[in-house]
Amino acid sequence: MSVRELVVLGTASQVPTRHRNHNGYLLRWDGEGLLFDPGEGTQRQMLRAGVAAHDLNRICVTHFHGDHSLGLAGVVQRINLDKVPHPVTAHYPKSGQRFFDRLRYATAYRETVDLQQAPVDRDGVLATTGSYTLEARRLSHPVESYGYRLVEPDGRRMLPDRLAAHGIKGPDVGRIQREGSLGGVTLDDVSEVRRGQRFAFVMDTRLCDGVHALADGCDLLVIESTFLDEDTDLAVEHGHLTAGQAARVAREAGVRHLVLTHFSQRYSEPDEFERQARAAGYEGELTVAHDLLRVPVPKRR
Numbered sequence: 001m002s003v004r005e006l007v008v009l010g011t012a013s014q015v016p017t018r019h020r021n022h023n024g025y026l027l028r029w030d031g032e033g034l035l036f037d038p039g040e041g042t043q044r045q046m047l048r049a050g051v052a053a054h055d056l057n058r059i060c061v062t063h064f065h066g067d068h069s070l071g072l073a074g075v076v077q078r079i080n081l082d083k084v085p086h087p088v089t090a091h092y093p094k095s096g097q098r099f100f101d102r103l104r105y106a107t108a109y110r111e112t113v114d115l116q117q118a119p120v121d122r123d124g125v126l127a128t129t130g131s132y133t134l135e136a137r138r139l140s141h142p143v144e145s146y147g148y149r150l151v152e153p154d155g156r157r158m159l160p161d162r163l164a165a166h167g168i169k170g171p172d173v174g175r176i177q178r179e180g181s182l183g184g185v186t187l188d189d190v191s192e193v194r195r196g197q198r199f200a201f202v203m204d205t206r207l208c209d210g211v212h213a214l215a216d217g218c219d220l221l222v223i224e225s226t227f228l229d230e231d232t233d234l235a236v237e238h239g240h241l242t243a244g245q246a247a248r249v250a251r252e253a254g255v256r257h258l259v260l261t262h263f264s265q266r267y268s269e270p271d272e273f274e275r276q277a278r279a280a281g282y283e284g285e286l287t288v289a290h291d292l293l294r295v296p297v298p299k300r301r
């Protein structure tokens with residue numbers, strides 16, 4: 001049984017609060033774990049959330065501000081301390097290589113893990129595995145920032161009534177799947193396209209083309225909404241989104257489950273983010289994230 005879920009490790013922008021850790025998000029996708037934006041304290045939040053160093057296969061950093069990357073030092077040392085047996089690949093803006101180098105080698109430790117550096121310097125595909133393609137898109141923030149998107153390849157759903165109508169059963173079902181046709185019956189006759197699932201991680205940014213491209217058709221979208229709508233001027237000035245802006249993006253993109261996060265410490269009432277997102281016309285599933293929350297990728301339609 002493949003597990004696809006988001007584990008929220010932290011939800012605070014800029015500084016942690018009494019109730020919110022710096023950012024940190026683990027996506028479990030079949031057998032893999034992708035850690036996004038490990039802010040300060042991520043190692044301990046992993047412990048609290050039941051995420052082990054061995055669970056990590058990739059680390060994706062959107063940009064080098066502290067709330068998205070200060071936790072790298074601890075996480076990198078922990079995967080080495082625990083002697084994670086598989087390679088771990090790190091993606092981050094290439095323009096921040098010096099920050100990555102410092103965080104990777106912040107203090108002395110014994111290196112035991114194959115930590116592969118795969119910096120990002122343009123839009124495009126970063127990796128392709130059997131269960132997803134990982135892509136990056138440039139965002140708009142005072143320091144260079146990239147959002148990430150996982151796209152599962154489309155598959156095929158076999159249709160039992162059509163198979164029966166053509167008298168195809170038993171091992172012949174596997175044969176037509178492998179070979180594309182059988183005795184004049186094509187795969188199209190007995191199956192339909194099963195659209196691959198999509199996940200995107202968008203942070204930190206003001207509205208730009210990359211935001212829309214990343215969100216397009218997502219089953220699950222994690223997106224920053226640092227500010228409430230009454231502070232739109234601040235959001236634009238500092239390169240962030242408001243709850244209403246994020247929700248409008250999700251509405252236009254046909255997102256099924258929207259997760260808002262990365263909240264400014266100036267607000268004490270999380271319900272207001274939900275209210276403004278709904279006022280913007282987003283009607284899908286909506287979660288205002290809090291630390292240690294788990295959000296399953298929505299079931300296939």
Ligand SMILES: [Zn+2]
Pocket residue numbers: 013014065067068204262
């Ligand atoms: Zn931030």
